[in-house]
Each structure stands twice: as structure tokens, then as C-alpha cells.
Amino acid sequence: MELSGPRHSRRNALWQIGGGFGGMALAGLLGRDGLLADTGSIDRSVGLHHPAKAKYVIQLFMNGGASQMDLFDYKPELEKLHGLAFDPGHGEHVEAATSVPGKVMKSPFAFQQYGESGRWVSSVFPHMARHVDDMAFILSMQSRTNVHGPASYLMNTGFLLPGFPSMGSWVSYGLGRLTDNLPTFVVLPDPRGLPYNNRGNFGSGFLPVSHTGTPLNIGAASPINDLLPPIEAKHITTESEREGLGLLRELNFRHLSEHPGDTRLEARISSYELAAKMQLAAPEAFDLTRESQPTQQLYGIDDPVTEDFGKRCLTARRLVERGVRFVQVWSGAGGASNNWDNHSSIIDGVPKMTNATDRPIAALLADLKSRGMLEETLILWTTEFGRMPFTEGLTGRDHNGGTFTSWMAGAGVKPGVSIGESDPWSWKSVENPHTTYDFHATVLHLLGINHEQLTFRNNGADRRLTDVHGHVMNELLEASA
Numbered sequence: 001m002e003l004s005g006p007r008h009s010r011r012n013a014l015w016q017i018g019g020g021f022g023g024m025a026l027a028g029l030l031g032r033d034g035l036l037a038d039t040g041s042i043d044r045s046v047g048l049h050h051p052a053k054a055k056y057v058i059q060l061f062m063n064g065g066a067s068q069m070d071l072f073d074y075k076p077e078l079e080k081l082h083g084l085a086f087d088p089g090h091g092e093h094v095e096a097a098t099s100v101p102g103k104v105m106k107s108p109f110a111f112q113q114y115g116e117s118g119r120w121v122s123s124v125f126p127h128m129a130r131h132v133d134d135m136a137f138i139l140s141m142q143s144r145t146n147v148h149g150p151a152s153y154l155m156n157t158g159f160l161l162p163g164f165p166s167m168g169s170w171v172s173y174g175l176g177r178l179t180d181n182l183p184t185f186v187v188l189p190d191p192r193g194l195p196y197n198n199r200g201n202f203g204s205g206f207l208p209v210s211h212t213g214t215p216l217n218i219g220a221a222s223p224i225n226d227l228l229p230p231i232e233a234k235h236i237t238t239e240s241e242r243e244g245l246g247l248l249r250e251l252n253f254r255h256l257s258e259h260p261g262d263t264r265l266e267a268r269i270s271s272y273e274l275a276a277k278m279q280l281a282a283p284e285a286f287d288l289t290r291e292s293q294p295t296q297q298l299y300g301i302d303d304p305v306t307e308d309f310g311k312r313c314l315t316a317r318r319l320v321e322r323g324v325r326f327v328q329v330w331s332g333a334g335g336a337s338n339n340w341d342n343h344s345s346i347i348d349g350v351p352k353m354t355n356a357t358d359r360p361i362a363a364l365l366a367d368l369k370s371r372g373m374l375e376e377t378l379i380l381w382t383t384e385f386g387r388m389p390f391t392e393g394l395t396g397r398d399h400n401g402g403t404f405t406s407w408m409a410g411a412g413v414k415p416g417v418s419i420g421e422s423d424p425w426s427w428k429s430v431e432n433p434h435t436t437y438d439f440h441a442t443v444l445h446l447l448g449i450n451h452e453q454l455t456f457r458n459n460g461a462d463r464r465l466t467d468v469h470g471h472v473m474n475e476l477l478e479a480s481a
Contacts, residue, residue: 048175052448053412053481054378055178056320056327057171060313060361061156062353063195063332064148064341067387067397068405069426070350073139074111074120077424078389082106086390088427094390097146097399098343102391104425108347117416124354127362133416134365134374135409136476140420140429143385143401143436148196148334148341151384151401154436156201158465165205165456167440168326170465171447172211173204174454179323182285183214186319186327188312191219193333196384202328206458209264213328218286218315219308285322288314298367300359310360317367320377331357340383343396365409374410378446382406382439389425402428406439412446412481419475437470445472446481 069075081104086094094101109122112129119132145151150160157164165173168185177184187202194215195201202213229236256262288296288311299314300306309331316327331353332339342349361381368374386404387397403422409415421431441451444465451470455462 048448049450049453050448052446054410054446055376056325057378057380057443057447058316058320058364059168059326059328059380059382061195061328061330062340062381062383063152063190063330063334064339064383065385065387065399066340066383066404067342067346067350068403068422069387069389070107070109070346071122071125071354072120072137072405072407073422073426075389075424075426078104078106078426086425088423088425096388096392099392099398101388102393104389105346105391105395105397108395109350115416117418119416119418124351125358127358131362131365131409134369135407136413136415137405137407137418138420138434138439138473138476139405139418140422140431140433141404141406141439142429142433143404146385146399146401148384152196152201155382155384157205158437158440158467162197162200163205164463165207165211165465166202166213167443167465168202168213168328169204169207169211170444170454171326173207173456174449175325175447177323178325182282182319182322182324184325185211185213186324187213187215188218188315188327188329189215190330190333190338191217191308192338193335195330195332196334198334206463207456218311285318286315295367299363305355306359309356310363313360313364317364317373321373342387343392343398345395346397347395368410376411378411378413378443379409380406380443386426389427400427408476412478414476414478417476419473434473435469437466438473440465441470442473442476446477
């Protein structure tokens with residue numbers, strides 16, 4: 001095949017070179033708009049396998065290992081055994097990840113039952129507790145590891161090792177975009193720092209890099225770096241940008257003709273095209289002053305304690321409102337502090353994190369519900385693992401992969417239910433234990449995807465988010481889901 005000169009459009013060139021990546025993109029757009037003939041079969045990489053209940057996902061990730069028995073998993077047995085040596089019986093050996101097991105420690109926070117469901121919730125979540133009848137709790141989550149890095153990878157990508165696509169990337173790859181003006185997968189990190197594994201938690205792995213999560217720092221004066229030219233750059237004009245884009249188009253064409261199998265170029269071009277569209281769409285999406293004062297106050301933007309997380313939760317709502325499929329909101333940075341990794345003191349550490357997140361999360365649930373958006377938006381609250389029922393030091397708790405708590409709310413989720421149970425000490429899951437694979441399978445199911453059929457061929461294997469595991473948690477779902 002012979003191509004000459006930059007006059008060929010990039011899309012025409014892509015139709016002819018390297019399997020037609022541009023053609024596939026165009027086919028995806030036509031398919032989204034119902035302009036392709038029905039082939040009678042479902043393309044497992046881009047199509048729905050069954051009717052979807054959820055259209056959008058907002059994932060709230062509590063980085064560091066949120067302490068389940070101090071938040072949602074009420075254990076009266078810990079109160080009875082407080083201060084005694086931990087002995088689960090049957091001669092079972094007790095170990096801790098980073099410390100010597102201490103004495104049994106009851107929760108320093110009072111618990112109370114809420115809602116018609118009677119869900120027990122700690123006093124550190126007074127706002128969220130009012131919404132338990134909209135939530136579905138998984139009290140028997142398990143992790144294969146109690147080390148932050150691998151556990152965070154497992155909860156976000158389905159694998160213990162780096163290099164695998166995140167859940168948001170799989171959703172982007174499987175379902176495509178709903179808007180041409182904003183990314184399909186957006187990440188709102190804690191401004192105090194990225195989580196463990198840094199960007200690996202929301203990378204695209206071996207999927208095309210266009211499905212990588214787009215991290216945004218909405219607390220900065222410019223949430224997206226280099227979206228617009230700096231004010232002092234007077235030499236950047238409309239004409240110079242047009243000439244620069246023309247040169248870039250020519251260089252891209254030459255590179256493509258020399259490397260026909262490299263999808264990174266298509267992703268890079270796509271990202272530049274998206275950036276150009278975002279110059280108009282993004283400033284409006286991130287402008288929270290467009291929200292009413294009552295709405296801003298609902299999210300706690302008027303309070304320094306909740307301002308940051310409140311802004312990010314409100315931004316998440318605004319993004320899904322504008323067609324972003326998957327938004328990930330992080331609470332907690334990586335490292336020894338400013339997160340949910342409370343080794344030294346549960347008494348001091350837990351309230352610091354809950355005070356910042358409780359009111360905004362409750363606001364997000366209430367706001368989505370009042371707008372009728374909760375019916376098509378799936379809210380996920382999770383962490384990488386839990387904590388131990390005994391002390392580390394005086395009042396801390398060590399890592400525990402044996403059990404932790406997650407919850408879901410919204411599209412297709414049965415409200416007010418709890419599934420699974422940990423043992424009397426919240427040490428291990430004993431009734432209906434669930435894995436990260438089950439969690440991911442359920443999320444994909446609600447999005448209309450069969451987790452066993454969403455695959456990508458890599459290094460001779462058909463890879464998927466759930467590896468070779470996973471079962472949909474049907475008891476968590478409404479009958480029609």
C-alpha cells in the first residue's frame with residue numbers, strides 16, 4: 001500500500017493501515033448511534049450482553065484499609081473480650097501483618113441501628129447512617145493479601161501484580177464513551193497525594209491507553225494541566241495553533257505509516273482531539289459556582305473539614321450528569337498518614353477520615369436520588385482490606401485481609417439489605433464470603449456486561465477483569481437486575 005503526503009486524512013489513513021483502528025472507532029460511534037446493521041450477535045468487546053441497570057459508576061475508595069468493626073460491622077463480642085488475649089479457639093494460630101498481636105479491642109465508637117433495615121452504624125458516620133435503607137452492605141469481603149500495594153491492585157484491577165487494566169478502564173473499553181467532550185473514565189485523587197501504586201490503580205494495562213483513567217486535581221487553579229495556553233504566552237495565537245496542528249498531523253501520518261501496528265498513536269491523537277473539545281466543556285463541568293448555595297452547603301463545601309471531599313463528590317455528580325461513565329473518588333493518600341491506615345490510633349485516625357467524608361457521601365446519595373439519577377448511577381464504597389480485632393501498640397489496628405466491608409447503592413441494587421457475615425470478632429469472613437472478583441462481576445453485570453465475556457487477547461490468553469474467578473452477587477440485586 002502506498003500513501004503519499006499529509007493530504008490524506010488521519011481517519012482515511014487509519015482505515016487502510018494497521019487493521020483500521022480509525023475504522024473501528026468510527027464503527028463504534030455508528031454502533032452507538034444505532035447506524036450499523038444488526039449482525040445478529042453481540043460483540044463482546046463493545047456490546048451489552050443483557051439490559052443494563054446502571055449507566056454510570058461513582059467509586060468511592062477509602063485508601064489504606066478502613067476498619068470495618070469501627071464503621072459498619074458491629075461486634076458485641078469485642079466489648080465482652082476487651083483487654084483480653086485474642087483466642088479464636090481450636091488452637092488456630094493468630095498473626096498480624098506488621099506487628100505482634102495485642103489485646104482484643106472493642107470499638108471506641110458507639111453503634112446504633114438505623115432505618116427500617118436496622119443496619120448498625122458507628123457514631124462516626126451520622127450523616128451516612130440516615131441513608132442505610134438505600135445501601136446494600138457486603139459484610140464478608142475478603143482479600144488475598146494484607147499488603148497495601150497488591151491489595152489495592154486486586155481491588156482495582158483484579159490482579160495482585162501491576163500491569164493489568166483497572167475496572168474503570170475495562171468499563172471504558174467495553175462500553176465506550178457517552179460524550180465526546182469529556183473523558184470516559186475520570187479519577188479525582190486525594191490532593192494530599194496519590195494512593196498506593198500511584199497511577200497503577202487506574203491505568204489501562206494492556207488495553208489501548210485511551211482507556212486510562214484521567215486524573216484531575218480540581219483543587220488546583222487549573223484542574224487539567226496545559227488545557228489552555230498560559231496567559232503570559234502571547235506568542236500562542238489561533239494561527240500558530242493551526243499551523244502547529246498541521247505539522248503534528250503530518251508527523252502523525254508519517255509515524256503511523258512506519259508503525260502500522262502501534263495503537264499508542266491512535267490513543268495519543270484521540271487524547272489531543274479530546275483535549276481540544278475539553279477546552280470548552282471542562283471549565284463548565286468543574287465550575288461548582290454554578291451550583292446553588294443549598295447544594296454546595298449540602299456537600300459541606302462551606303466547611304474546611306469537608307470542603308475538599310465535598311467538592312470532589314459534587315464534581316463526580318456533575319461529571320456523570322454530563323456523560324462520564326466512570327468516576328473514581330479517592331479518600332486518603334499513600335504513605336503512613338492522611339489515610340485510613342490507622343496503625344497507631346483508631347481513636348484519633350478514624351474520625352479524621354470519617355469527618356471529612358461522611359457528610360459529602362451522604363450528600364451525594366441524597367442529591368442523586370432527588371434528581372432521579374440514582375436509578376441509573378451505581379455508587380460503590382470500598383477499601384483494599386480491613387483491620388484486626390486486636391490492638392497494634394496501644395489503640396491501633398493492623399492490616400486484615402480476612403474480612404472487610406463494602407457497600408453499593410443505586411442502579412439495580414436491592415436497597416436496605418446486608419449479605420455475608422464475619423465471625424464474632426470481625427477477624428475472618430465466615431458466612432457467604434465474597435471476593436474482589438465477585439465485586440467486579442456484580443458491577444459489570446449491573447452495567448449490562450457478562451464478566452466472563454468481556455475479554456482482551458494478551459500474550460496468548462483471553463484476559464478479563466475477574467481472571468478465572470467471580471460470581472455475580474445476585475442476593476444484592478433487585479429481582480429485575
